[in-house]
Amino acid sequence: MVKAGRPQGGPKGQSEQANALANFVRALTKDFTVRELAERYKISKTSWGEYRSGAKLIHLHLLKRLVHDLVRDERTRIQRWEDAQSLHAAAVAAQRPVPPANETASDRGVTPREAVEQATATLQDTERLVHLLLGVIAGLQMQLSPTSSSPLDGTKEQPGGMAAASDLEEAESRLVQVRLVQSAVTRVRDEAATYDIDPAAVPPGAAEAGRTEEGTQSLPARYATASREAAVILLVSRAALAQQHEAVQLLSARSVQADTPRSLPSAPSPAPALAGPPRTGGGAPAESGTPRRSWQRLPVVVAALVLTATVSGAAVYTVIDLRNAKPPAAGPASSPASTPASPSTATARTPSALRSSPPSPSASPAGPAPNAPAGAPGPAAVPKTFIGTWEGEFTEPGERTLSLRRIVVREGTVGTAVAHVLTLSRTALCQSQGTVTSAGASLTIGPGTATAPSTGPCDPTGDISLRSNDADTLTWTSGSTTTTLHHAASADRAVPTPYLGTWRAQDGNDPTSSVRMTIQQGPLGQARAEFSWDGDIHHCKGVSILASTGDGLKFGPETVTASEPAGFCTQTPSRIISPPQADTMHVEWFTPPDGSQPRAFAFHRAG
Incomplete structure (x- = not known):
């Protein structure tokens, strides 16, 4: 008997595959309201509504639990699990980020409007990939808990804890890399969104030089380098996300101990070869190569790491600062507005080069990008005033007991994960690793990667801003929460x-x-x-x-x-x-x- 509840309406997924998965979940849970599902599986009613509408894809480990719990007949259960895997794989594949089709974008640059549109689409892809990774991490953490067991023992033996721990480490590492891509693309979008060309400030003739063949207004010549660099960051970001997505889908299949990773459906449209940055020299293009299997990690992680080195250092602050870019010094009329990158420096940023050349062991990803302007400073270091262990308490809305915020900040630079965050409330203890996104008078720590052990409903943390008040106190601001932190004692063996x-x-x-x-x-x-x-x-x-x-x-x-x-x-x-x-x-x-x-x-x- 179907229980009364709010009418569901039709599925609202972003693809036919997502809607098919949502319909499968609806049929499987038809005898339960979202409130009952929330109480039974300790997942919010909002999430269950999104899973059943297709607005978000249900996590594969949760889908496995549903099949095990709600399908009583063993033979039928095995068949439903096979169907569930196929539907989930197809829905995830339909979300695969597709590299930009315009292969000349890095040569001509992008207008501010184009940068905003491309960055917004890329950020939507990162959010979907983060959602998928968080599901993989949650499933692996459950496997590593002391009493975990495989629901479908009849289909496959549960692998050893070392394999699950290795997959968890890989998933958390990939989440860090995707967050770094997200941070870089967000900066491109924000800078482009606030940039406005003043027609009166454009010299005669520059407007014509700034028009593309399509007839749209591009950046003035004096901003050509910044425009092309922004285009490169967007192109490389989308390429890295596409490769990460393929690897994460395989990791997701492994995380539920599927018999074999299912053949992954192709993306809705073929992924075109990604163009390299602007170049003036000749030479044959580098081979695109074939993505390797996820457990070998090299192509995806190298791409992400080199991207990190490019977008986390001073190049970001110089290259994509469209608002504050200054015109070059006056020179002869025939002087070019900017010097294009040479072939030797350009190849350092192309995805084909990323796939074919592993990083040097001695290379330092925190240093300036190879093509950063001469004299550009390296990534900013975390000021010593923030380094240490800090604690503070505050009362959350509707609660009677003080909640705790604790953060340990280590030495490092912008772009590195140097903060360990612990939050405690009445219903949850959450831990995460945070990456510094800016350092100066205040310290900004980007959304954190969840770490074990955590208990309760732990959502990804938003940006945390720390500001030094004096030698012994900091002000923590995150969303609408502001807390005063004090120096705290820290010990390896903390229990008296x-x-x-x-x-x-x-x-x-x-x-x-x-x-x-x-x-x-x-x-x-x-x-x-x-x-x-x-x-x-x-x-x-x-x-x-x-x-x-x-x-x-x-x-x-x-x-x-x-x-x-x-x-x-x-x-x-x-x-x-x-x-x-x-x-x-x-x-x-x-x-x-x-x-x-x-x-x-x-x-x-x-x-």
């Missing part, structure tokens, strides 16, 4: 000895139930408190991760690792553990939003 060991308490809500807690040694973000709840009709196990060692300990929510009967045990809130007094220790959950009394326990050291 009196807390360590096994403790027992009685469950006040159930006189037949008791709970055992074991606190293990380890650093913040890694140390664990393991819980075991036993009653007449239930047995639950869970794990909490250490977030703070200030006045007492703060642990994140308890994530369920075992439940008997199935579905009986649920995640419980973050908790505060007071310093032990003799052999007794007080543990209290974070206060509920309604202000009611939080649950509290008196633990006694186990004999």
Whole structure:
């Protein structure tokens, strides 16, 4: 019997393949409302609405769980899983970024309007690729949890933890690279969107020189180099994303332990060869090469790394700053407005060159790009005032207990991942690695890559801005949240000895139930408190991760690792553990939003 709920309407995917996958998910979950699905799988109602409408593709590991949970007959389940893999592979392939069809863009440059349009399309591709990667990472993290098991044991044995850990490392690395591409393209778009040519400032004759064969207004001659460089960044970015997409699709198939990676459908239109940057010399074009298999990594990662070296250094600030570009010094009328790149420097930026030449081990990706203007500075270094460990607390809207923000900033330069971010709320503990996108009077850290262990609903972090107030405080701004951070003590072995060991308490809500807690040694973000709840009709196990060692300990929510009967045990809130007094220790959950009394326990050291 289909349960009542809001009418769904037709699928709204961006391709026929996405709609076909959405219809499959709808049929599979037809007996459930989005609220029931959200409660059962701990994923938001909004996400379930997007999966069933096709607005977003459902993650493959979640699709596998649905098939396992909702299809009872084993033979039918195996066939549905085969269908699900085919539909998902086709929907993902339909999202493959296609390199630009205009092969002369890097020679003639781009107008500001063209730059905005191309950058916007590229950023949409990066968002879809980030969504796919986050799904792969979540699935692999579940595999690596202590109690993970393969839902479809009858189709394939679960691979060893080393393979899953290697795939997780690769997925997180690829997410970092895609985020760097995203950051570079965002800067191109933002600079182009704010640029406006003043007709009165264009010298006589420059307007004619700035017109393309298509008759559209291009940049004045004095901005020709910046225009061509912006075009190159957009071209190389799209090429890198296309290659990353192919590798990530194979990685996605491996992450759910598919029998063999499915043959990947072709993109809707063939990907044309990507043109190189402007050049004046002759010579045969470099061979385009054939993409290698994802686990060999070289072409995709080299492309992304060289792109990173190009767009993360001073070249970005000089090349795509369309607003602040200055005309060259006055010279003879016959002097060219800019000097084109020589063949030797041009080949360093072409995708064909990226695929054919691995990076030198001694090369430093943080240095200036090979074709950066003479005398351009290298990437800015993180100021010493920001380096260290910082903590702060604030009250989130609707909550009664203070949430925690903790960030560790290491030495590095713009474009490098030097920040570890930990956030703790009543319902979630989230950890991520952040990449510095700008450094100066303030420090900007780009959207973070999620890292394990994390618990609860952890969305990708937005930009974080840090500003130094004095030697001991920083101001953290992220979205609408502003928090004052203070220097915090940091230790590799963060749990004080009196807390360590096994403790027992009685469950006040159930006189037949008791709970055992074991606190293990380890650093913040890694140390664990393991819980075991036993009653007449239930047995639950869970794990909490250490977030703070200030006045007492703060642990994140308890994530369920075992439940008997199935579905009986649920995640419980973050908790505060007071310093032990003799052999007794007080543990209290974070206060509920309604202000009611939080649950509290008196633990006694186990004999």
